[in-house]
Amino acid sequence: MANLADQHVTGAHNGETRRDFLILTATAIGGVGVAAAIWPFIGSLSPSRDTLALSTTEVDLAPVQVGQRLTVAWRGKPVFIDHRTPEEIKAAQDVDVSSLRDPQPDSARVKKPEWLVIVGVCTHLGCIPLGQKTGDDRGPFGGWFCPCHGSIYDTSGRIRQGPAPANLVVPPYEYTGETVIKIG
Amino acid sequence: MPNRICSAAVLGLFLCAPILDARAADETPSLPQQEWSFDGIFGTYDRASAQRGFQVYKEVCSACHPVRHLYFRDLADLGYSEDEVKAIASSYQVTNEQPNDQGEMYQRPGRPSDRIPGPFPNDQAARAANNGALPPDLSMIVKAREGGPDYVYGILTGYKEPPAGFNLLAGMQYNVYFPGHQIAMPPPLSDGAVTFADGTPSTVPQMAHDVVTFLTWAAEPNLELRHRTGFKVLLFLLVAVGVFYAAKRKIWATAH
């Protein structure tokens, strides 16, 4: 733009450098202004405050008995909470990790061994595996069974059989009390 | 130049036009102007006043009036800590969004992400409890009334004995600033109705002032951000105007 402005200046030599500086400044200010003006438009597309308010969920674990499973909603998805029995814990820990499709020891997937917290979305194509309700088919490993394409998870939520490529995801969570966790 | 004078005069007339409002031709007296912490370009919400105002809302107004557009989490803006907000939220019982496994709706303690629940489940229940009158939602009231904060303050402090000969209908109260002077709401505030934690004496004007500060925040929580951003924008534009004017003059200097 500066070049063309110069082309139209025929024979005006005085103040040319000052004119260039002014035009440069004006262009710079214009550029900054446009960038600053565009920012809110793009920013408005990020998750809004009401969505962010639901980005964490607190769960009180006290009412969940040993052997019981609880499903809670977190960021629009189900989270499976399993108060594991000693047998389930042992079964999870006794597995040869190197034989797993997605090798992970049970200790890497829990904070306290009697509580398993995993996202209840099958890593194959996103169905919700069965196993949370009494009477549900839990599959041969006593974990979870996905009815869509037959993925089978163990008592640590790891993939053992079927088409899913990875273990059920462990969401970020922390204990905010003895029996209270905050997910997310 | 006669045309310049004409255009300036007409522009002036045009800008005044909205103010030349013949609407205030009712005998409602003009609202006394209050001083608000949020007045002017650099105004802010006095957090202490707004917290007292929330207390007034909670202990007096919330018996009849909802604040539908407020979430508990919004209260953090008033200076409450995360724990205080959680405590306030859990002191309320809130209907869960989904029914339980038997299909019944149930109550549970509130969370910061919940809306602040109103006193009535629906408008009909509200009317039934208030002789057919519907107490309006207060989260927008300051923006939804001509005169804004001064108007709401006027209503709260404007209860008087009706003048001689005024025909006050049954169940109505006389209020100086309410259009028509007959309002269904009985005077909500009386001296000492609320005990403020910070020891501020709870006179009617004080409570009215504080609750209006709270309600103005409730209607316009982004006011301070808006003013701050506006200051930066206007400053930037003033500089831009100067630079572009200089550039224009320079380019046009050779237009001969």
Place this chain on the structure above:
Amino acid sequence: MAETRPGAASRIIRWIDHRLPFVAMLQHELYEYPTPRNLSYWWNFGSLAGIMLVVMIVTGIVLAMQYTPHADLAFDSVERIMRDVDYGWMLRYAHMNGASMFFAIVYIHLFRGLYYGSYKQPRELLWILGVIILILMIMTAFMGYVLPWGQMSYWAATVITNLFSAIPVVGQGIVTFLWGGFTVGNPTLNRFYALHYLLPFVILGVVLLHLIALHRFGSNNPLGIDMKGPQDTLPFHPYFTIKDLFGLTVFLLIYAFFVFYAPNFLGSADNYIPANPMQTPNHIVPEWYLLPYYAILRSVPNKLFGVILAFGSIFLMFLVPWLDTSPVRSARFRPIYKWVFWLLVIDVVALAWVGANPPEGLVVTVGQLATFYYFVHFLILFPLLGKVERPRPLPLSIATAVLQSGGAQLGRAGASMANR
């Protein structure tokens, strides 16, 4: 631009340009384009209007991503935008006040045309396209105002759609058809939303035609005489690009003041009350830019005639190129029309005042007088003045007129010349 950039980039541009002459077109229409050298700042408002159209479309699209067009959810979705969406309050206030700015700019642009005879031969079609744009803007703004579903949204929609019931025989049927029901309701809201999203792009198309028509003969100028040669003109770039940009920054100052410090000044408090079909607000008032038409509507005791005159006041604009019989374009050389023009301006402001107030007493009288004058101005004064007036002698050319004032105007870096 292409010639000075070296290498591959300029070759690609030349390859495209040879097949689709976009850059060549820009070069001709935006850079070299000969513009009368004596344009005043009253000529800034066209480009400002174009910019506002883009601003309204962009803010509108981003708002549309967050808005819910359902009667039960619309009001709350707007409040969500104001409170929970990042920068939502800014976008909403920008869109809301942008509409007011857009109309202010377009009205000034229109009156500039009336004063300087920009509608006269050969620019009649340019003017007509402009009036079409104004009508589309009014429709868009009216439907947009309904979307927040406040009290004023609902009742303004009710009153204005009910106007069509004035049409004999089929009127009520048309109204029911427009509503999609027995009152303004959710079907009405949904179709208004769809049309409110659509019409700005129709406006964009008509603006394109408007610009094509403009470029056919070039801009008018304050003297109202044709450009006769290069001595009368300056290339659009850089002279008028920088002037338009300067005007833009001044305008943005005013716009920003409203958005950030007085965002609800031009609006109605009643629209922050959710729509209640069972209760009418005490004073139904349209937005300020519709007040004059509203005043004309209410000034006529007969319902049908009031509707005809209100719509007629805009449609009358189409006839302006033929109503005005003066052989001279610019009011600068029309000693009587120069003053009569201002009567129209005062008249329109008076009509706006009338529209804003309840129809009682003085308001009614002023309304009737002002309505009467409005039609007299166009239907009687326009044709009459052209015949009766003795215009002042026109200068020989733009260049000679500019030189005659000693060239001092242009010498002063064009500022005062521009200020005429």
